[in-house]
Structure formats: C-alpha cells, structure tokens
Amino acid sequence: MPANPELTRNIRAQLRPDRVVTGAVICALLSLAVGYSMAYTHGGLGRAWGLEFLRVAVAAQAFVLVLGGGLLSLLAIQREKEMNTFDFQRVTRLRPLELALGKLFGAPVHMYFIVLCLMPAALVGAVFGHARPTFVVAAYVVMLLGAISIHALALLLSLLLERGVAVTGGVLFLIVLWLNPLVAAKFWLDLGSLSPFFASDLSTQMTWAVMPRPPGTTIYISGGYGMTDVLFGWPVHHAAVAVVLYAGFAAWFLLAVVRNIKRDPAGYEIFTPAQALGFLLFINLIFIGFFRWSRWSAAEAQADLLGLNASLCFVLGVALLRNRDRVRRLYARGRLSSGWLAAAWPAPYLAAGTLLVGLVPAAILQVLGKLDGEWDLGVALFRVAMFSAWLLRDFLYLQWMNLRRGGRLRLGLLYLAVFYICTGIVFGTLNLFGTPRGLAFTSVLLPPAVLSPRLGAWAETWDVWLAALCAQILIGGIFVSLQRRTLADLSTPGRLPIPAPGAA
C-alpha cells in the first residue's frame, strides 16, 4: 500500500507542510478550548471529565473521518472527470484494485491526519477517565472500518453518478447516517445502529458483557442494552457485529468500484449477475440473522421480511439493467441471442433472487416460527410468488425504458413513482384498502398490498388475488414484448454495424 502511486500523489498534494502545521495547530487549540470548557463544567479534571472528553474527542474524530472523508470521496472521481485527468489514470498500467485503493485511502487522507491530530485529546480523556484500553481500541477499529465502508460507497457514487446527483444523494445519505442513532427505530431487527458514530459511545464502555434488551426497547441508547445484538437467538456484542458488517459492506462496495473504475463509462455494470445475487444474499443473511422472530406472528414476520427485501431486490434489479450501448455491442460481437431470454432480461436473475429471499424465510417460519391461525403455507407461498411477479413486472418495464433511445431509466423511475403515488391516492380515496376484497383488487395495480397482514381473509378473496397474480404476469409479458421489439430494432443490420466478411 505505501507504494501505491495514487495514495502517494494524494499524500503529497494534501499533506504539504503548511497544511499539516495549520491542521495540527487548529486541532490543538480546539482540543485545549473544549477540554478547558468541559473541565470548568465538571469542576476539574476528574474521571467524569475524562470519560466525557474522550467521548467528545472520538465523536469529533468520527465526524471528521466519516463526513469529511465521505465528502472528499464523493468528489474524488467527479473532480478528476471534470479536469479530464481521470482518463490519464485509466490509461496507465495501474490495476483497478490499486487505483481504487489509492483513491479509497488517498482522497480522505487529510481527514485521517486530522483524526491523528485529535488523538492526543482522546488519549488524555482516556487516561483521566480510566477508560478500558480494549474499548478505546475497539472504538477506533469500528470508526475506521465504518469510515472505510462509507468512503467506498461514496467512491462508487462518485464513479457512477453525475456530480450533482452524486453529491446531493451522498450528502443526504451522510446526514441520515449521522442522525441514525437518533431516528432509527429498530423495529424489525435486533441490531444496533450501523452508524460509525456509535464509536464514541463504545469508547467509554466498561464491560463486554452482553445483556439482551427487554421486550419493547426499540431505540438503542448509550451503553447497557444498546451494545447487545441478537444473532440467530444468541446475544452478541454490537462492536463485533459492526466490525464484521462494515468489513462486509466495504468489500462489496470496493468490488463494485474495482469492477468499473477503468471501464468505458458506457459499459458500467455495478456487479455481475452472480455478484448481485451474492450481495442480495449477504444482506438477507443480516435480515434473517437479526430478525426479531419472536416478536411477530409468522404471517407478520413474512410480510415484514418481504417488505425489507423489496428495497434490496430493487438494488439487485438496478445492478442488472443493461444499457443500450452495451446491448448493441453484445449484438455486434455476436454475444447476445435474439431470443426470448434476451427480451426477458433481467427477469431470470431477478426471479431467482426474489424467490430465494422469499422462500427461505417462509421455510424458516414453517419449521421454527410462531405459527398461529393466520399462518397458511399456501398463502405464504402465494405471497412469495406475488412479490416476485411484482418486482419482475416493474423491472421489465424499467429495462425496456433503459433500452429505449436516450436511456430513459430516470424517466422510467419517475413515471413509476408517480404511478404508485397516484393509484395509491385514488384507491385510498375509494377506501379500497379498508376491506379484504378491496385490498385484493388494489393488488392488480399495486402488488405491495400482498405484504399486508390482512391476508387472513384469503378464503373469501383468493380468486381476486389469483387474478392479480395473473395480471402481473400479463403486464410483465407486455413489457417483454416491448423489449423484444426494441432489441429487434437495435439488432437490425441497418442499425448494427456488422462488417461484411473480408471487408477491409
């Protein structure tokens, strides 16, 4: 890593002596001012002051590293693209992993330096507060890994998105992440905050003992129950969980950056289909592992898990979408058939993913769940089928839009959002969600209704639900047909440059 040219370039540019001295002096002055102020409030340099000072110092370090470093990572590739220097890096012999690692640690290198400058304050706090060294070290490991995973995500956004979108989206994400400990209602999962800012709480802990929370505790607080997660029924310390999850997320995001950083932008592809499935399963393992199985009835648990998975499958679907340029190239090189399989893309992989994440929890619930009168395996399987058909329908639509001239994915997403909002308003006004039969009817256009726990009236409404499922398949078929027409248009000889044999 020290020999990484991109890292060296960033160190040289960002850590010039004048900037280093300025940063160090400002950090020292701030540390002294805050320390003095807190000592004044605490009535001296006692243990309480020490722990509080440690907590504030670590929080400041997390703030600088996660938010500051995140912003710098968001801008890292965007700025290079604007200056037209990114092509010069792409044309070198730097391997994609080298370039990605150089940017991952290089772009926020000044923030790492500021963290180092604040370290004396944290150490003073730790000494005066008699903090346990293992927790101080654990706090830094959590902060570092958390920051790396955020930086990797920011780098990915910087690579894939336009500057405005990347920066706006990234800043919003970072703000939500910062607020996470305050707003995140841990409703479904026995999993603490995944915001690296919890490192400041961790640094002042005194025991590694884990204590499962009493029922009804939904928001993590500092210390106590807040540091205990429940994984497959076993209490585990949140710090250990966070370290594993941050490392996992960082690896997935870095993989996506490495796959694309030296590619032609027209050929960006976040993950291969197999990798996208792997990512989906990774997140599902988290869902299933930390899910509060005992709190909900089996039917509620299934509906909630499908709901959680909908957003994940959305990520998988977007990762699988092919753009027009890529499809044209695949045709020109004879690497894409003109059959129905191509026209149904990305349905095969998405179907595999949605069925997998739907069926596994259903199987777990059937074997281990709190089964009651609401639970019916047939209904549970229908839910999975409807969930899968719904996502396939929407993604076949989005794939068709993305293949149209000009790549209309954004417009497609906008239309989809407007469609859901408008139909939701109209159905709500007609009170269709209020009755079992009305709910079943709404699912023809709004399949998420299948996630409602009021499927108990299945016996009275099964015919409408089945009709709704058939409607999803029919609508999906229409988009397959439209996609097939677009593909046929793209692969016609006049539009596709296939040189005549022996042409020179």
Place this chain on the structure above:
Amino acid sequence: MFLERGNSVEAPAAILLENLFKVYDLPPGSAGAAQAVAADNLNLRITAREVFGLVGPNGAGKTTTLKMICGLLVPTAGRIVVNGIDVDRDPEAAQGGIGYLADFFSLYDDLKVWEYLDYFAHAYKMAPETIAGRIAEVLRLLGLEGKRGAFIGGLSRGMKQRLGIGRAIIHDPAVLVLDEPAVGLDPKGRIEFRQLVHELNGRGKTVLITSHLLHDLEEMCTSVAIIEKGRLLRSGRLEQILGEGARERRVRIMVASPGFPLAEWLSRREGVRGVTGVAPIGAQFSFAGGEAELASLVKALVAAGASVYAVEPVGETLEKVVMGLSSGEIT
C-alpha cells in the same frame, strides 16, 4: 524488425484498426438520424516510426478513434491492435506501450513538476531505480529542468502543455497518441512542439496526432488519414495524398516585363485554367498538359516578348486536399 510478405518487405504495424465501428445514440429530439457513427468500418495500418496525422472536421470521430486506441472507449465492433497487443483483450498491457495526451486537460496544480512525472512513472510500473534518471531526461528534453521543483499551478500554458507531453512519454512508450496537442500554443510554442515531435520520432516513436492546424501536420507528418463522419476518405503517405489531391498541375511563372499582359496571354492558351496574378509581375495557373506541353508554353511566352525568369511548380497543400474531399458536414 520487418515482416516479409511475398516479395515485398513491410514495416511492422504499430497501430492496426480492423473493421472498427463506434455507434452511439443521439439525444432524443436531435434532428435527423437517431444514432451517430463515430467510426464506420475504419481500417488503418500505421507503420512503426511514422508520424501519422488523423485529419477531419469537428465531429468526424477523431477523438473517439484515439480514445478507442487507448482503451478508454470500447468499440461497438472491430479490433484494435497496438504494438501487437489486442487492446480489447489485454488493455493494460497495450496501455503500457501508449502515451496519451487529450485535447483538453488539466494537470494536478497542487503537485510539483517532478512529483507529477514521478506519479505517472510509478503508475506505468517503471522500475523504481530508473525513475529519477528518466524524470531528469524528460525534463531536459522538454526544456523544463529549471522548473523541476515548481508547482504546476504556477506554470505557463505552454509549459503545462510540454509537461503533458512529458507525462505521455515518461514511460518511454513506443506509440504516442496526441489529440490536438498544439491547441492554445503561441507560434513559438508550436514551432518548439513540432521540433519535439520530430525529435521523438527520431528516437523511434510512432506518433499518431490529430490537429486542426493542417500546416503544422504537413510539416510533421509522414502519413495522414482523412476521415469524415467516421468514414475513411483517404489515407497514405503525405506526398502521395498531396499528389492525388492535385487533379491538375499548378504552375507559377514570373516575368521581368512591365506592361506585358501575362494573365490575359495565359488565359487564351489551351490547357490553362484558373489564372491568378502574382506580385510583382507573374501568374499562377492550373495546367492540364505534361512537361513537354509546359516547355512549349514557356517557349511561346518568350517568343511573345516576355522575359521569363522563373517557372516553378506550386505544390498542393493538405488544407486544400482536405477541403476538396470534405463535404463540410459534421456528424
């Protein structure tokens, strides 16, 4: 190394484009066709150690072609081979033998000149022990030895352009791909740049260059290709292109006979067209005949009382050839 093919001996190809296509969509609402073709079945063979000019109007596909050669853009179809390496199959190996300079670019203003070259030397995987010497050599070649420790942000436009070339040659690539490298340079800078290209070519580099400054290209290039709308209109040795471009011989005659109606006299002769006057007393015209007919014409002119002191052929310029071939449309 030369390859023998039949009885002929052919120089090895530094860059080979085979049936190259690049198609992209125009934004919705664009007038005319839905898609544009930046490369339309391009076939080019650029011999090693040539200075090869790629000429064409804006939107002809020059920059796209250069980026595909460098592995920065993927062709829709076709094959590119650089120094014997297929760019699509092994882009990083191919890129190791290419030095690339884009048309509009920035440098890292917060780095020093030597740090900038050092960064790219390491990025091109040069042996660490050779880097310091190579940086000194490149700075000497570029005339930037005195600026070694200066921040790039403080360099003049011409110096930055030279440093950009320094970046492109730091790893001693066999092929240099330069996209409009003379943009923004003053006349002195352009002359120095031409000298630099000659020097690099003299050191065995193959140079592929695009420029709208056709006079500069004419002075630098050994071969040129003219493209428009992604199609190759003509390619070959420069003298061949200029020769083919001239449909008729252009001749200039100077006389020392004040009052002699030279232009009028010439206009009446068979095979003479497009007579224009040349100061102080002379004319330039297109002549359809051969050497013998031209000799007869001069003899007749002398007989008519004109004191002829100069008869010289007027060469075709690249600019005229390009204008003659180009439809003037852009994609």
